Amino acid sequence: MNLKPLAVSITLYLGLSASVSASTLQEAIETTINTNPDVLAAGNERNAVAEEVKQARAGYFPTVDLTLGTGWETSENPTTRAAGKGDHESFNRDEASLQLRQMLFDGNATENEVKRQMARTNSRSYTVFGEAERTALQATNAYLNVLRRQKLVDLAVTNYDAHERTHDQIKLRSEHGVGRKADMDQSQGRLALARANLLAEQSNLRDAKITYARVVGQEADNLVDPRSPENAVPETLDDAINQALENHPVLNSAKADVASANAQHDTASSPFMPRVDFELGATADNDIDGINGHNKDVTAMFRMRYNLLNGGKDQARQQETAYLINQAKEVRNNTHRQVEESVRLSWNALETVNGQMDYFRLHVESSERSRDAYQQQFGLGQRTLLDLLDSENEVFVARQALVNAEYDQLFAKYRIINSMGALLQTMDVALPATAATLSEK
Numbered sequence: 510m511n512l513k514p515l516a517v518s519i520t521l522y523l524g525l526s527a528s529v530s531a532s533t534l535q536e537a538i539e540t541t542i543n544t545n546p547d548v549l550a551a552g553n554e555r556n557a558v559a560e561e562v563k564q565a566r567a568g569y570f571p572t573v574d575l576t577l578g579t580g581w582e583t584s585e586n587p588t589t590r591a592a593g594k595g596d597h598e599s600f601n602r603d604e605a606s607l608q609l610r611q612m613l614f615d616g617n618a619t620e621n622e623v624k625r626q627m628a629r630t631n632s633r634s635y636t637v638f639g640e641a642e643r644t645a646l647q648a649t650n651a652y653l654n655v656l657r658r659q660k661l662v663d664l665a666v667t668n669y670d671a672h673e674r675t676h677d678q679i680k681l682r683s684e685h686g687v688g689r690k691a692d693m694d695q696s697q698g699r700l701a702l703a704r705a706n707l708l709a710e711q712s713n714l715r716d717a718k719i720t721y722a723r724v725v726g727q728e729a730d731n732l733v734d735p736r737s738p739e740n741a742v743p744e745t746l747d748d749a750i751n752q753a754l755e756n757h758p759v760l761n762s763a764k765a766d767v768a769s770a771n772a773q774h775d776t777a778s779s780p781f782m783p784r785v786d787f788e789l790g791a792t793a794d795n796d797i798d799g800i801n802g803h804n805k806d807v808t809a810m811f812r813m814r815y816n817l818l819n820g821g822k823d824q825a826r827q828q829e830t831a832y833l834i835n836q837a838k839e840v841r842n843n844t845h846r847q848v849e850e851s852v853r854l855s856w857n858a859l860e861t862v863n864g865q866m867d868y869f870r871l872h873v874e875s876s877e878r879s880r881d882a883y884q885q886q887f888g889l890g891q892r893t894l895l896d897l898l899d900s901e902n903e904v905f906v907a908r909q910a911l912v913n914a915e916y917d918q919l920f921a922k923y924r925i926i927n928s929m930g931a932l933l934q935t936m937d938v939a940l941p942a943t944a945a946t947l948s949e950k
Contacts, residue, residue: 532727532729532730532731532732532733533733533735534648534649534652534732534735534936535735535936535937535938537648537652537725537732538645538648538649538933538936538938539938539939540725540726540727541644541645541647541648541724541725541726542641542644542645542933542938542940542941543941544726545644545724545726547640547644548637548640548641548644548941551633551636551637551640551943552637552941552942552943552944553943554633554636555630555633555634555636555637555943555944556943558626558629558630558633559630559633559947561626561629561630562623562626562627562630562947564626565619565622565623565625565626566619566623568612568615568618568619568622568623569612569619571609571610571611571612572609572610573607573608573609573610574606574607574608574610575606575607576604576605576606576607576608577604577605578602578603578604578605579601579602579603579604580601580602581599581600581601581602582599582600582601582602582796582797583599584599600796600801601795601796602794602795602796602797603794603795603796604792604794604795604797605792605793605794606790606791606792606793607790607791607792608788608789608790608791609788609789609790610786610787610788610789611786611787611788612784612785612786613785613786613787613811614782614783614784614785615779615784615785616778616779616780616781616782616783616784617775617776617778617779617782618776618779621772621773621775621776621779622772622776624768624772624775625769625772625773625776627947628765628766628768628769628772629765629766629769630946630947631765631768631946631947632762632763632765632766632769633762634943634944634945634946634947635758635759635761635762635765635944635946636758636759636762637940637941637943637944638758638761638762638930638940638944639757639758639759639762639930641933641940641941641944642758642927642930642932642933643927644724645927645932645933645936645938646923646924646927646932647724648724648725649920649923649927649932650920651717651720651721651724651725651729652721652725652729652732652735653735653916653919653920654717654720654721654916655714655717655718655721655729655732656732656734656916657717657912657913657916658710658713658714658716658717659714659732660912661710661713661714661909661912661913662707662710662711662714664710664905664908664909664912665703665706665707665709665710665711665905666707667905668703668706668707668901668902668904668905669700669703669704669706669707671703671901672696672699672700672703672898672901673700673703675696675699675700675897675898675901676696676697676699676700679693679696680693680696695895695898696898699898699902706905717729735919737919737922738922738923738926738935739922741922741926741931741935742859742922742925742926743925743929746852746853746856749852749856749925749928749929750849750852750853752929752930752931753848753849753851753852753928753929753930754845754848754849756929756930756931757848757928757929757930758930758944759844759847759848759930760841760844760845760848762844763837763840763841763844763845764841766837766840766841767834767837767838767841769837770830770833770834770836770837770838771834773830773833774827774830774831774833774834776830777823777826777827777829777830778827780816780819780823780826781823782815783813783814783815784813784814784815785811785812785813785814786811786812786814787809787810787811787812788808788809788810788811788812789808789809789810790806790807790808790810791805791806791807791808792804792805792806793805848928851928852925852928852929854928855921855924855925855927855928856925858917858921858924859918859921859922859924859925862914862917862918862921863918865914866914866915866918869907869910869911869914870911872907872910872911873904873907873908873911875907876900876903876904876906876907877904879900879903880897880900880901880903880904883896883897883900884897884900
């Protein structure tokens with residue numbers, strides 16, 4: 510069987526001639542961050558919470574209320590009775606009032622509510638950061654898997670080609686009367702298996718490309734092997750853990766939630782203090798309370814309001830917010846453990862594959878030497894066809910294991926960097942604008 514048409518079809522399938530420019534890992538991550546629905550949804554949630562900061566700050570500013578009214582009124586009061594009119598005095602009543610109220614002191618309720626909403630906004634900002642980091646790791650994994658599967662397809666093609674050459678050799682021997690039918694059958698079976706392996710790897714590559722399109726949002730064309738982020742990986746596990754505990758966005762989000770809960774508790778204390786407002790009002794009424802004529806009033810007042818009893822509602826609210834502080838702290842503590850666990854698992858994965866790499870390479874080198882020796886010995890009649898086919902398959906399996914280990918090692922490094930919350934920074938990819946936090950001013 511001629512392998513050239515098959516190789517051409519594989520090349521066309523991989524899309525290597527469909528695009529001139531290559532797509533780097535950095536470009537793939539940038540595209541993912543800018544278009545991924547999960548990142549965009551988190552950004553919109555952050556912006557929505559940021560609007561609540563503006564709502565809370567509105568408490569610092571005056572309010573102006575205009576009231577207008579017109580209708581009919583009949584009145585009986587001391588004034589109408591003194592005038593001898595009883596309750597028979599009816600007028601068309603008109604009202605107009607304008608009132609300005611400026612809060613002077615509200616028990617720090619507005620100040621603490623602003624702090625709470627700012628902390629909530631920062632928590633959502635870190636959530637955007639974390640979602641971007643998580644999605645970037647997904648894109649990295651999808652990117653590397655496409656490259657991995659492409660190389661495994663290449664190995665499957667090479668394996669098929671080797672089995673085809675062996676089959677042609679056995680066929681030629683048979684045609685010259687020096688081969689055995691059993692050898693032909695055995696060679697044909699191994700060639701069929703090599704073809705089945707190739708088809709399986711092609712299917713795996715298609716699956717990897719489908720996953721890439723879902724995560725990144727574009728087709729996987731002309732991907733190039735990225736450089737190993739060796740310099741971004743800390744020298745020790747403790748260094749990695751310390752950086753993660755300081756920088757990880759999910760942990761910072763949990764810390765911001767604790768700050769929000771504390772501010773909420775402070776807000777719940779404001780009802781225990783009086784509220785003082787400055788109020789400026791003007792009214793213009795007509796035919797009010799059975800008196801014919803116009804009434805006009807202008808007032809400028811300082812008013813204090815102080816609730817003395819409301820059935821224990823404020824105490825219960827204060828206690829509720831205290832429990833919410835404890836809840837937020839425990840969530841933060843659990844997140845602390847999860848972040849540290851993630852770093853340790855990622856570090857362990859890298860150490861494991863680092864320890865295996867030399868053995869995988871040795872396996873490939875030894876298998877290739879054995880295969881080459883078996884080919885020579887087979888030509889001299891010192892090895893059976895089964896020995897030769899087994900040695901070829903051993904080379905194929907060893908090369909597959911090495912390719913998988915190489916990409917596992919590369920992904921493990923990116924995984925460690927991600928577990929520290931530094932993947933986007935390492936890849937020089939800008940965070941979404943919605944990941945920006947607010948500062949108190």
